[in-house]
Amino acid sequence: MEKVNWKVEGMSCTNCALTIHKYLEGKGLQNVKVNFIGGDVSFDINGNVAKPDLEKGIEGLGYHVANGILAQTGTKNKKLFKNHLHRFLFCIIFTAPMLINMIPGIHIHALMNPYVQLALTVPVFIVGMDFFGRSAIKSLLKGIPNMNVLIALGAVAAFGYSLYGTLIGHAEQYMFYETAAAIITLVFLGNWMEDKSVETTQAALRKLTVTQKVMANMIAYDDQHNEHIFPVESTSLKVGDLILIKNGEHVPMDCKILWGEASVNEAIITGESAPVEKKMNDKLMGGSILEDGTIKAYVTAVGEDTVMSNILKLVKEAQTEKPPVQQLADKISAIFVPVVISISVVTLLINYYFTDIGFGASLLRAIAVLVISCPCAMGLATPAAIAVGLGRAAKNGVLFKNARSLEVFKSIKQVVFDKTGTLTTGKFRIAKWRVLVPDFSEEEFKRIAYSLERYSNHPVAQSVSKEWKTKNEMRWQKIEEVKGNGMKALDKEGNEYIAGSFKAAVGLTENHSHNVYIIRNNILLGWIDVIDDIRPEAKQVITLLNASGFKTILLSGDKKEKCEQVAKELGIEEVVSEQTPEQKLEKLAYYNSIAPTAMVGDGINDAPALAKATVGISLSEASQVAMQSAQVVLMNHGLKNLPLSLGLGKHTYITIKQNLFWAFLYNVIAIPVAAVGLLSPAFGALIMGLSDVVLAVNSVRLNWKKVV
Template sequence: MEKVNWKVEGMTCSNCALSVNKVLQKQGMHEILVNPISGEVVFETASANGNLEKARKNIELLGYTVKTDDRETVSQPPKKFLSTHMQKFWFCLPFTLLLMLGHMGATLNLHLLHNPLIQLALCLPVFIVGMGYFGKSAVNSLRSGVPNMNVLIALGASAAFIYSLIGLISADPSRIFFETAASIINIVFFGNWLEDLSIEKTQKAIKELTRNEKVMANMIAYDEQHNEHVFPIENTALKVGDLLLIKTGEQVPMDCKILSGEAEVNEAIITGESVPVFKKQNDILIGGSVISNGTVRTYVTATGNETVLNSIVQMMKQAQNQKPPVQKLVDKIAAIFVPVVISIALLTLVVNYFFVHQTFQESLMRAIAVLVISCPCAMGLATPAAIAVGLGRAAKEGILFADTKSMELFRNIKQIVFDKTGTLTNGKFSVTNFKSEIDTEEFKRIVFSLEKMSNHPIAKSIAGLWKVSTPVRWKKVEEIKGVGMKGEDKEGNIYLIGSSKINAAINDEDHHLYVTKNGQIIGWIDIADELRPEAQTVIDFCKKKGIKTILLSGDSIKKTSEVGAQLQIDEVLAEQTPQQKLEKIAQLVREQPTVMVGDGINDAPALASATISISLSKASQLAIQSASVILMDSGLKKLPMAIQLGKHTYGTIKGNLFWAFLYNIIAIPVAAVGLLTPTAGALVMGLSDVVLAANSLWLKWKKVL
């Protein structure tokens, strides 16, 4: 199977997305994801499937523009006149205004504009442009099996135009209302233009990330005499391994590693934190960050799609493409909305004419008003617009939602499980005391040789502190999960380092780590790990929100209880193996929705089994994390913001859906009883989407903490 990524422009709601989805399904595509807000369309197709071009043409027949490659934007010719809603609106506006004046011709003494033939001539350009867009899209959406909103607009405008044409032919001025047909088309173009502007703003966060990608870099090169030369080059031309000079005030052009020099780096684009971070030799610089102070020589480690920034953008786009559970119900309603509205419009015509005894013209006007005031787009925009803004604000705050389902699930969360080491504590350990029964240097050599083979934060810290130049060459070495490290030397001696669980003969828990040789204790090590400064604030936040806190750790009961007591955590579970952690999380999830917060390195199975998994991960590790939510500053302080943003995003979705359903429930009956003209209905319909988009955009500035 081949994965295909397209950009489809012109979609405005999930009804449009359903139409595109249906076309792709008919052409044999699989795993289809369509995002109406960003225009991202991702699907899989068999390599031998020759229907790609046919699918593209059928989507374009719906009135959308398909870009199969971002590079097309460079080579594409300028867009034709009347290719945008804004251009269509301004083109139709003069004709529509003259028709409206003509409608009031007798009052304003504009008899020329009141002439039916003049009105037809003024209406024709508007009607042709309108049907060229709405009519074409309506016909093709009907062919796809998912009628869109343009079916309603095309029917309403066509009914008004044809009925007026009949009135012109039969010389009955009372049947002529060309201004209604023109005003419907023109006002809907205006509404679509406003909608385009609103949707564009919901995508602003992703654009702010991508707009920093093209910058000039100072490339270092050497001539045959080994003289250094520095010359400018666009970062898009860089390759892995290229040498760069980056100075104060300059943006890091691509992901780099420092060869020499030191600098303070602003990584706000990634972490949301504007406080500069100190970087030295061998540290990684993230593309898009800015050198606040200092000069460094670096070499490029990643370019293009492989950079951290691009990984974040791609994960945001993938998250937008996913549908939260609430959207599935909306999609079902949107799929049948247009046929239902057409049925209501026909019923309005029949009831008003035959039972309420209105004139046919008035009955038709009411039926047309029902068609043009109904708005499936409002329902379709409710979820994706809120999700787009919520994801954008989260990214700006240094929070990355890997899936949108988490945003909805946060509303039900009543308990949070915390890992201890590297999560509630900072993960940087120091040796406070140790004792050895053998030579001290040999003891440190053995400990270093074992711990350097482990990825555990404690092991990494000790290996860094006790680094030696002549480590033991193990015949065999392995990590015993939840226990420690085991090594066998060339003479067959077995060494173990870990908690008291490494040897059943060790009954006390006075020390953190023990070292044994062939089952005999040869030393112990005490270590200290400070609590994260924000840990207490986060636990207090959970208590304030009524969320139960649980500490789940593989460390000893004594050490784990000390942390639990210091932070006043509700429940403490210690000496848990990875398997026991997994089983405990599974049990908690069965009881009620549960969040687990970990460092994203250890306890991966337990994290994956939680309702929502939150990883405290460095930005350079983002691309390989599988957590639901990633806090990009490697700290806990963004956890309350992540929880509240999830809840408020879901609240915005609920508010949007309430507005969308309430609008249609009220607007359709109001139009059916003649309280709104078709022109007013078209205006109200256009503004309904703008209200919804504005409510979504409010999430961008809304106080959530």
């Protein structure tokens, strides 16, 4: 199976996405996802279906695959009008004179001539039917009628009725040419405004994609080993290529520093504007910026394997998902067009047979019902809010892996924290130490401790070997790591040395509060205490969560005394310590049964617990972002944006509810108002376009709304 990702142009509503989705599934494709706002279409394909055939099929539906094989080979048909603005500008030239004549007190006699109005309307009608008519017919043939069916029906009804009157010689009684032209023209204007406003919901994500294609300074060597530097596009780089990155330049792809030091702005990835100091062997993420310094590096990942690409891919996949709140709106959207057509027919019949306004006025009311109704609003309500919520989150270093997480956040009542690496930095340092044997040299004690611990990968051992590093280390005849005890070694004279936990010192001391005990020939030489510093932002975050009504819980495998000390310092309400991974899972299941619970862990050894929680939130190095089991990843190496993630989830859901309320309310009010003749079709066409703009603007407010 091959994963295909396409950018499809021309989708304007949920029904458009549904049409493409059903077409691709009908071809036997798997994991089909379609996002009409971003135009992203993805699916798994096997060898039984050819991609060019699928592209042609999508083109046949009225859409265009911008990055497909046909587009790359230049087989795309050139169109006279590139977008709705071009169509509007063309149509308004012919429609404006007729609209001017509708203004009270202005009567240009020549414009009252039916043949003049017919001549002005025909170009508009042709352009309108080329777009709305084609789209309507194709959607009807696929069994998924879209909004353009309503627009096309309204325009055809008004134009056909007027043409009939002109041909029979009673044009003055059938003159609705200006209505047909105004509907088409103003809907083009509304669609353009809708497209522009919906584009703003993608603004944050577009900022991420801008950095994907930049120029790079590639380093190459000739036969005489002379260095040559020449510019290349970042997209042409390969893993292992050597590059030079200068002060102020973008890092073109993920890479590792070979030479030099620099201050790097990683805000595009982590949301943190403060520069990070980088030196030899440190990794750089593509898209970050060198604010100061010059480095040489080799490329470690390109294309879809880079951190940025993984982030974009995951956010786009999240956009295509439909949270439960959208399901009712989708069901209504699927039957909306047939229902509105039925209401329009009923409106025509009731007004014609039960009022004295005549067929012409009854037809106008029926047309107004068609053009003022807006199925797009219900389809746009959720995707627009999710696009902004996900975009703002990504811009601030918070990655939501699915849209469901955004909705589930609304009900979170408890936040469970792991300790090491989550509330603390995970980087140990020596706090205090003591030699217990009289007249034993402190330098010799440090030398023994370093010589033992340097062979261990345990974080505590590494902190000791890092701080007490010496060139005068001891040489061992034999050394091994005893699981659960520590390091054990023999020197050339046969002396036995141990650097281990309290288990190794049982019988030598009753004090079990220290981290490392140094023993020689069953004599306790001394002990070492290391501490794991609490993250500087942890206190503020916990205080904010407590003030916001969340219950905070510390769930850790560490000792009771240390957990209680951390909890007391931070103000955490409940402490559960000395838990095995299995016990952690049981506790999380218990907390979930009481109330929806979010679990925050460092993402390294907390994967099962993160998956068990209602929402798993991982603190992670960004390079590991695609491999975490959590639904949400904080990419700024800390807890700072945890309240933002919780707040964004809650307020995105609030925005979705507001959008759906407006979409339903608009249609419930607008359709009856049009049916009783209080709105003209032309005015209804304009309002219809504006209804979607209202939703987009309300969604865009999430970019600035205070959510914490």
